Amino acid sequence: SQTIHQWPATLVQPVGSPLSLECTVEGTSNPNLYWYRQAAGRGLQLLFYSVGIGQISSEVPQNLSASRPQDRQFILSSKKLLLSDSGFYLCAWSRGVRDGYTFGSGTRLTVV
Amino acid sequence: RKEVEQDPGPFNVPEGATVAFNCTYSNSASQSFFWYRQDCRKEPKLLMSVYSSGNEDGRFTAQLNRASQYISLLIRDSKLSDSATYLCVVYSGAGSYQLTFGKGTKLSVIP
Numbered sequence: 643s644q645t646i647h648q649w650p651a652t653l654v655q656p657v658g659s660p661l662s663l664e665c666t667v668e669g670t671s672n673p674n675l676y677w678y679r680q681a682a683g684r685g686l687q688l689l690f691y692s693v694g695i696g697q698i699s700s701e702v703p704q705n706l707s708a709s710r711p712q713d714r715q716f717i718l719s720s721k722k723l724l725l726s727d728s729g730f731y732l733c734a735w736s737r738g739v740r741d742g743y744t745f746g747s748g749t750r751l752t753v754v
Numbered sequence: 755r756k757e758v759e760q761d762p763g764p765f766n767v768p769e770g771a772t773v774a775f776n777c778t779y780s781n782s783a784s785q786s787f788f789w790y791r792q793d794c795r796k797e798p799k800l801l802m803s804v805y806s807s808g809n810e811d812g813r814f815t816a817q818l819n820r821a822s823q824y825i826s827l828l829i830r831d832s833k834l835s836d837s838a839t840y841l842c843v844v845y846s847g848a849g850s851y852q853l854t855f856g857k858g859t860k861l862s863v864i865p
Binding site for chain 1: 813845850
């Protein structure tokens with residue numbers, strides 16, 4: 643069966659520090675991968691998605707970047723965090739998007 | 755018009771009640787529809803897909819009205835454990851790789 647792993651679960655980082663969040667999927671190959679952010683009391687905002695190694699589509703211009711160095715690995719990064727980067731970051735995967743996504747357990751990031 | 759719209763609630767209902775949520779979508783070519791459930795401070799989880807003919811899973815019934823572009827979710831005999839935010843989700847097709855999420859409807863089931 644397929645599983646998705648996301649870490650860390652919580653993170654407190656100072657303004658201006660770098661960020662690296664990692665997501666891996668097991669039990670499937672060539673998944674579509676996604677990074678979402680959910681700010682407190684807000685809806686889900688798509689940040690990036692990837693349909694293959696090295697292929698990254700950005701939905702919102704911002705302080706973040708994403709990379710897909712391996713088929714089942716998706717990384718979200720920032721060189722310098724802003725206060726506004728605080729939120730709940732969710733990785734998701736899909737085999738075929740018409741079948742829906744499966745989300746990882748999320749990383750709650752607080753920038754202080 | 756927003757792509758996927760939901761009443762944010764909250765809906766506060768007593769245990770055992772029946773509650774219904776509606777959702778409207780703007781893209782008439784949308785192909786797939788889902789309801790996700792999100793518990794507080796947790797990730798969204800797929801509750802059920804919504805099929806054209808309507809479908810039922812235990813106490814949950816989902817319906818799709820393509821002509822009016824809305825989706826509904828009916829929960830019968832509400833349990834305390836049903837308290838969560840329910841997200842309406844749409845796949846527009848047309849080569850898109852992403853789902854569009856509504857902002858969710860919050861349900862609180864009260865003892």
